[in-house]
Amino acid sequence: IIYDIGGGITNGKKFKAVQIGGPSGGCLPESMLDLPVDYDSLIAAGAMMGSGGLVVMDEDTCMVDVAKFFLNFTQSESCGKCTPCREGTKRMLEILTRITEGQGREGDIELLENLAKNIKETALCGLGQTAPNPVLSTLKYFRDEYEAHIKEKRCPAGVCEKMLHYEISDACRGCGLCARQCPVQAISGSPKAKHVIDQNKCIKCGACMTACPFKAISKA
Ligand code: SF4
Numbered sequence: 001i002i003y004d005i006g007g008g009i010t011n012g013k014k015f016k017a018v019q020i021g022g023p024s025g026g027c028l029p030e031s032m033l034d035l036p037v038d039y040d041s042l043i044a045a046g047a048m049m050g051s052g053g054l055v056v057m058d059e060d061t062c063m064v065d066v067a068k069f070f071l072n073f074t075q076s077e078s079c080g081k082c083t084p085c086r087e088g089t090k091r092m093l094e095i096l097t098r099i100t101e102g103q104g105r106e107g108d109i110e111l112l113e114n115l116a117k118n119i120k121e122t123a124l125c126g127l128g129q130t131a132p133n134p135v136l137s138t139l140k141y142f143r144d145e146y147e148a149h150i151k152e153k154r155c156p157a158g159v160c161e162k163m164l165h166y167e168i169s170d171a172c173r174g175c176g177l178c179a180r181q182c183p184v185q186a187i188s189g190s191p192k193a194k195h196v197i198d199q200n201k202c203i204k205c206g207a208c209m210t211a212c213p214f215k216a217i218s219k220a
């Protein structure tokens with residue numbers, strides 16, 4: 001569907017994942033691109049047919065951020081009648097938020113899995129029973145991204161803003177363009193000399209990276 005009918009990934013980017021079945025569906029990796037799109041195959045893979053929608057994501061997507069995005073949606077849809085869904089999804093969202101802000105702790109992955117399993121088994125209706133799916137499927141297929149966030153305080157896709165660091169490399173020619181664009185005067189340096197970013201001042205807006213004509217600024 002993605003390549004033959006949809007024409008593949010735009011801008012020459014690499015395919016990373018597809019979210020199938022709406023906010024309560026699951027995220028499937030590249031290795032499952034040829035999975036038959038039918039009810040049983042999708043359920044077995046940790047996704048579902050749901051609304052039938054496909055959200056295709058490229059290599060610039062952070063899967064922890066994606067899980068947070070979908071859980072945020074289902075959490076706000078929770079009617080509050082039963083405790084597992086009302087409180088459980090809130091707790092899961094808090095953990096995901098911490099992880100994407102660089103405050104992840106050892107044991108968070110296990111805690112998420114435990115909460116997800118309990119919510120799925122005890123929530124009263126389909127919303128709660130399926131709400132943890134995006135978290136479970138990303139944990140299953142993209143666990144290394146969770147580990148990078150928690151253990152290395154690093155977002156491999158360069159999406160989670162609070163974990164980003166903008167750095168100036170030796171390719172800098174000291175033109176000063178970046179410093180003039182920085183809204184918080186975080187960049188300093190003499191003309192024709194390598195400039196530096198004060199990480200304590202940087203608000204991670206990315207304006208310097210866009211401004212540099214020599215591609216001397218990177219984010220990681
Ligand atoms: S599982 Fe259903 S009934 Fe329970 S709080 Fe969520 S939406 Fe309401």
Ligand code: SF4
Nearest residue numbers: 182202203205206208
């Ligand atoms: S990312 Fe924004 S705030 Fe940080 S150094 Fe660059 S321009 Fe300044």
Ligand code: SF4
Nearest residue numbers: 172173175176178212
């Ligand atoms: S814009 Fe690029 S080359 Fe110019 S000072 Fe900034 S980092 Fe260096």
